[in-house]
Amino acid sequence: MTTVTWTADEMMTVTAARSLRDGTACFVGIGLPSTAANVASRTHAPDLWMIYESGTLGASPDRLPLSIGDGILAETADTVVSVPEVFNYWLQAGRIDAGFLGAAQIDRYANINTTVIGAYDDPAVRLPGAGGAPEIAASCREVTVIMRHSRRAFVERVDFVTSVGHGTGPGDRERLGLTGAGPVRVITDLGVLEPDPLTRELTLVGVHPGVEAAAVREATGWDLRVSEDLARTPAPTETELSVVRSLTGAA
Amino acid sequence: MAVPLDEAVRQLIHDGDTVALEGFTHLIPVAAGHEVIRQGLRDLTLVRMTPDIVYDQLIGAGCARKLVFSWGGNPGVGSLHRFRDAVTRSWPVPLEIEEHSHAGMANRYVAGASGLPFAVLRGYSGTDLAGNTPNIRTITCPFTGQELAAVPALNPDVTVIHAQRADAAGNVQLWGITGIQKEAALAADRVLVTVEEVVDELEPVPGQVILPSRVVDAVSVVPGGAAPSYAHGYYERDNAAYRAWDAIGRDREAFTAWLTELTAATGPTATGRAAAGPAAADRAADDPEPAGRGA
Numbered sequence: 001m002t003t004v005t006w007t008a009d010e011m012m013t014v015t016a017a018r019s020l021r022d023g024t025a026c027f028v029g030i031g032l033p034s035t036a037a038n039v040a041s042r043t044h045a046p047d048l049w050m051i052y053e054s055g056t057l058g059a060s061p062d063r064l065p066l067s068i069g070d071g072i073l074a075e076t077a078d079t080v081v082s083v084p085e086v087f088n089y090w091l092q093a094g095r096i097d098a099g100f101l102g103a104a105q106i107d108r109y110a111n112i113n114t115t116v117i118g119a120y121d122d123p124a125v126r127l128p129g130a131g132g133a134p135e136i137a138a139s140c141r142e143v144t145v146i147m148r149h150s151r152r153a154f155v156e157r158v159d160f161v162t163s164v165g166h167g168t169g170p171g172d173r174e175r176l177g178l179t180g181a182g183p184v185r186v187i188t189d190l191g192v193l194e195p196d197p198l199t200r201e202l203t204l205v206g207v208h209p210g211v212e213a214a215a216v217r218e219a220t221g222w223d224l225r226v227s228e229d230l231a232r233t234p235a236p237t238e239t240e241l242s243v244v245r246s247l248t249g250a251a
Numbered sequence: 252m253a254v255p256l257d258e259a260v261r262q263l264i265h266d267g268d269t270v271a272l273e274g275f276t277h278l279i280p281v282a283a284g285h286e287v288i289r290q291g292l293r294d295l296t297l298v299r300m301t302p303d304i305v306y307d308q309l310i311g312a313g314c315a316r317k318l319v320f321s322w323g324g325n326p327g328v329g330s331l332h333r334f335r336d337a338v339t340r341s342w343p344v345p346l347e348i349e350e351h352s353h354a355g356m357a358n359r360y361v362a363g364a365s366g367l368p369f370a371v372l373r374g375y376s377g378t379d380l381a382g383n384t385p386n387i388r389t390i391t392c393p394f395t396g397q398e399l400a401a402v403p404a405l406n407p408d409v410t411v412i413h414a415q416r417a418d419a420a421g422n423v424q425l426w427g428i429t430g431i432q433k434e435a436a437l438a439a440d441r442v443l444v445t446v447e448e449v450v451d452e453l454e455p456v457p458g459q460v461i462l463p464s465r466v467v468d469a470v471s472v473v474p475g476g477a478a479p480s481y482a483h484g485y486y487e488r489d490n491a492a493y494r495a496w497d498a499i500g501r502d503r504e505a506f507t508a509w510l511t512e513l514t515a516a517t518g519p520t521a522t523g524r525a526a527a528g529p530a531a532a533d534r535a536a537d538d539p540e541p542a543g544r545g546a
């Protein structure tokens with residue numbers, strides 16, 4: 001009998017992949033979201049419709065792209081459209097089911113920062129900025145965030161709201177005119193968080209194998225609430241792991 | 252119609268201009284950006300949705316006074332460290348920034364190409380971009396009463412793009428991921444296009460964009476002019492070069508050494524001269540490029 005082992009990143013990627021339903025139109029960011037979407041399309045979701053903001057609709061790359069505009073995306077797409085078209089006709093018009101985002105910082109209400117750490121006018125760290133994220137977070141029917149858990153990343157209040165999650169609580173998205181449901185889950189290397197249905201505050205609803213809720217609370221920069229029905233993420237299957245490793249090159 | 256790249260840059264781009272060198276991962280006009288650095292242009296307002304390593308290089312070389320953008324990074328690798336150094340430590344010169352989302356920038360180019368003063372979109376609502384970028388406002392729809400975002404048109408003095416090919420009349424053809432290039436070109440006062448090659452006839456390609464010669468001011472033949480990005484049908488993206496830039500960009504000394512090497516070299520411009528004919532090549536050999544202009 002062999003013992004299957006995996007890394008925390010692999011567990012995160014597999015969990016994120018499982019969250020994608022087959023047949024979904026998914027707006028995919030580069031990095032962890034792209035890896036997870038490509039795992040999903042190779043396992044339970046062969047009809048996942050992957051959209052990259054470079055305008056490639058229905059891309060099915062045979063390897064992981066390094067950027068959102070790699071040639072392999074254009075070569076395998078159902079169609080390639082211009083950047084105004086992907087944002088206006090597809091995203092803004094409400095044709096995308098799921099957005100898949102990464103973040104440098106996220107807060108109690110799942111607001112996302114990818115712009116600066118520190119003050120905007122005098123930042124301690126300048127990050128790449130918004131890209132497509134503000135409108136992905138606004139207009140996709142729902143959003144999944146995937147990022148590594150740490151106190152620096154999971155903060156009480158983000159330094160800069162690049163993309164709105166649930167604002168300051170219930171009713172904010174509606175008040176702001178945001179058409180999608182916003183972040184419905186945050187998947188990390190430790191577990192899964194979801195907004196509380198009433199308060200919209202991110203709550204720990206699941207932990208990965210070998211992780212205890214106390215460790216997740218310790219890695220979170222606010223007093224993280226833990227669900228009474230805390231789930232335990234099923235371990236990755238050998239198939240899932242082999243797909244992840246074939247994509248990331250960590251065979 | 253084909254003009255050597257150094258001449259095209261000299262004719263079309265001037266100190267203080269607003270310049271968009273556009274490309275969305277694909278067909279990035281890197282050689283043209285390097286020529287801007289070689290000519291020592293200063294006080295440019297650089298515009299681009301996705302400033303990547305050639306913008307890091309332009310910023311590190313001190314060409315830019317301001318950057319208008321929506322995502323500044325090394326795609327798939329990380330941050331731009333010359334950009335960071337300029338924003339956080341004003342090295343080598345202070346860099347003002349005007350920051351948008353992709354949807355906002357795309358619509359600003361569309362408005363510019365359409366001859367409209369501004370664009371309307373559903374965006375920015377609730378974000379801190381709205382409070383920090385004066386060019387993001389709101390407007391009420393006169394028909395439904397909905398509140399929407401409004402952003403001003405982008406009309407660069409010069410847009411520079413790279414395309415696969417042009418014909419002798421200067422009609423330009425590009426395909427693959429064509430990004431925002433058509434809108435950026437049609438929004439601009441002047442347009443410079445570098446191409447992989449000039450052909451007798453532009454055979455149709457699925458998904459192509461054609462820019463008629465009447466909206467193109469200069470075409471320069473620069474094979475490989477988009478490297479280390481790629482030209483669909485010609486060459487692949489050099490991912491290793493993007494990864495390698497990280498170490499150079501992080502370190503002022505390493506960057507300065509890179510810059511010295513770039514400005515000492517004639518670079519791919521020589522190919523453009525050759526394409527323009529032997530006379531131009533001879534002239535180039537006799538008259539080495541002055542290191543700076545307006546510096």
